[in-house]
Amino acid sequence: MSLNGKAAVTGVGETRYSRQSGKSVQTLQMEASLAAIRDAGLDPKDIDGIIAYGSMAVVAEDFITNFGIPDLRFSAVTPLGGASAVASIQCAAAAVAAGICNHVLIPISRNGSSGAGGRIGSRVREMPQFRLIGEFEMPLGAIAPAQLYAPMARRHMELFGTTSRQLAEIAVSTRHNAILNGNAMMTKPLTVEEHQASRIISDPLRLFDCSLESDGACAFVISSAERARDCAKPVISILGVAEGHPDSPSAITQRPDLTKLGLAKAAPKAFAMAGVRHEDIDVAEIYDCFTYIVLCQLEDLGFCKKGEGGPFVASGAIRIDGTLPINTHGGLLSQAHMAGFNHVVELTRQLRGEAGKAQVKDAGIGLVTGYGDMGDGSVAIMARA
Amino acid sequence: MDVQEYMKPTPEPTADTQAFWDGLKQGRLLLQKCSSCGKVRHYPRPVCPHCYSMEHHWSEAAGTGTVYSWTISHHAFHPGFKPELPYVLLTVELDEGVRMQAQARGIQASDLKVGLPVKIAFEPATNDLVLPVFEHA
Numbered sequence: 001m002s003l004n005g006k007a008a009v010t011g012v013g014e015t016r017y018s019r020q021s022g023k024s025v026q027t028l029q030m031e032a033s034l035a036a037i038r039d040a041g042l043d044p045k046d047i048d049g050i051i052a053y054g055s056m057a058v059v060a061e062d063f064i065t066n067f068g069i070p071d072l073r074f075s076a077v078t079p080l081g082g083a084s085a086v087a088s089i090q091c092a093a094a095a096v097a098a099g100i101c102n103h104v105l106i107p108i109s110r111n112g113s114s115g116a117g118g119r120i121g122s123r124v125r126e127m128p129q130f131r132l133i134g135e136f137e138m139p140l141g142a143i144a145p146a147q148l149y150a151p152m153a154r155r156h157m158e159l160f161g162t163t164s165r166q167l168a169e170i171a172v173s174t175r176h177n178a179i180l181n182g183n184a185m186m187t188k189p190l191t192v193e194e195h196q197a198s199r200i201i202s203d204p205l206r207l208f209d210c211s212l213e214s215d216g217a218c219a220f221v222i223s224s225a226e227r228a229r230d231c232a233k234p235v236i237s238i239l240g241v242a243e244g245h246p247d248s249p250s251a252i253t254q255r256p257d258l259t260k261l262g263l264a265k266a267a268p269k270a271f272a273m274a275g276v277r278h279e280d281i282d283v284a285e286i287y288d289c290f291t292y293i294v295l296c297q298l299e300d301l302g303f304c305k306k307g308e309g310g311p312f313v314a315s316g317a318i319r320i321d322g323t324l325p326i327n328t329h330g331g332l333l334s335q336a337h338m339a340g341f342n343h344v345v346e347l348t349r350q351l352r353g354e355a356g357k358a359q360v361k362d363a364g365i366g367l368v369t370g371y372g373d374m375g376d377g378s379v380a381i382m383a384r385a
Numbered sequence: 386m387d388v389q390e391y392m393k394p395t396p397e398p399t400a401d402t403q404a405f406w407d408g409l410k411q412g413r414l415l416l417q418k419c420s421s422c423g424k425v426r427h428y429p430r431p432v433c434p435h436c437y438s439m440e441h442h443w444s445e446a447a448g449t450g451t452v453y454s455w456t457i458s459h460h461a462f463h464p465g466f467k468p469e470l471p472y473v474l475l476t477v478e479l480d481e482g483v484r485m486q487a488q489a490r491g492i493q494a495s496d497l498k499v500g501l502p503v504k505i506a507f508e509p510a511t512n513d514l515v516l517p518v519f520e521h522a
Binding site for chain 1: 393394395396397398402427428453454455456457458459460462463466469471472474476483484485486487488498499510514516517
C-alpha cells in the first residue's frame, strides 16, 4: 500500500513572528492550532490525533485539556529536530490511512528568541541524541550547529569549488520573499555585498548564512482523504512522503560522505510514491537553517547533480520568478525559525493560491523538506486535488 | 589549572568511553578495535557495526592523519571559548580510517587544505583532563 492520495493538508495557522512574543509557548501553540483548525473548517473537538514537537514543551495532554477533546485516539512524537514537521506528515498520513484517526494536529511553538536558556546553542547541548557530540566535540569548541555544520560546507567548497557568494544568492532571494510575505522578522532587502560584509560566525558561514531565533507558533492539520473533502478549503493532497536518516546520524565528523544528508535516501522514495518528475515541481520550500543546507538538499533531492548546487542557485533558478522558486515565505533565514513547520504552512498556501504577493503563478505541485538533528531528512510532495 | 577556573564544557565519560580519556592523560590515542573482526571504530560504542560483536579492545593509534575538513570559529557559542577566538577546528581522517575533531595548533588559516598531513599532540586542560590537538606532521 502506498500513502499516495491517502491524506491531505486541510488546515494551516500561524501567529505573528517576533523577537519577543510576551506570551507563553502554551498560549502561542494554542493560538496557532486554533487558527489551523478554523482554517480547516473544523471544531477543536474534531481533532483525534496529535503529533507533538520533540521539545515536549507542549504535549498532547495540553490539547485535551484546552480543547476538551473527548477521544484522542492517536498521539506520537517524531524526534527528528527540523525534519520533524515533514516526518510528521508521513506519520499522520500512515495513521489516517490505517483508520486510526481522522484529523491529526501537528503544532509547534517556541520563544526561541526571548526564552530564557532557549537559544539554539544551549538547546542542542541538552538533547540526548547529541550525547556523542557532547562528549567528543563540544569540549573542543564545536558547540552550536553553525560550528558543527561548517565543516560540511567547507568540504563541499574544497571538493566542488562552491563559493560564499553562491551561498549569498540563497540568503538574498529568501529575504526578498520574506518582504513579500509580510509576516516576517526581517523586513529590509539584503544584497550579496551585505552578505559578504557580514561577520563570520564559523568559517565559511557568515551571519547571513544563519537562520533566525524566533518567537511564535504555527500548526497544520492532516486529515484522511475522505474527511478532507468535507473541510473548508481546497484539498491539498499528499502524493509522496518519506524520511531518511544519514549514515553516522549523531556525529557528522564520522559520516562517510560529508556532503550527503539523510534526504538523499528519502527523496527517491517520495518522488516514486508521488509519481512526479522534478520538472513537475512548481514551488519548493526547502529547510533553511543555513544557506549551505539548502544548497546540499537541492543536490540530494536531484534538482541538480552533487557538486553543482553552487552554479544552480547562482543561475537565479531559485528566485520567486525562477524555474524552481524556493522558500517563498522567507524561510528560517528571514521569516522565522519555526523548525520548518512554517514551510508546510507556506507550501499549502501556495498550492491553494493563498500566498499573496509571493504567489507562484499556477502552482499546482509543490515540495517541502525538513532537515534536522545533524542530518535527518524528510520530504513531502503535495498537489491541489 | 584548577578545575574551578576551567570555564569550558568538559566530557562526562561513561563505562564505554573512559579508556579513551584515560589514554589521552597518558599521551596515547586509544581507539576501539573489534576483537572479532578487527575493525577500528570511533566514536566509542558497545557494538561493532560490521559483525555485531560486543567484544573489543583498545588499540593505540599512530596519531597521524590528514585534514578532511575544518572550520574557523569567530563566534563563541560558549563563554569559555571567548578568549581564544578565532580558533581552528579540524576534522582529521586518521591513518586508521576513522575521524576525529580537534583544534589546530601552529597551523595558519592559509595552510589549511584537504589532505594536509597532521599529527596529534596532547594538551592538558585541567588536572583531570587532557584534550587532543593537531599540529603540522
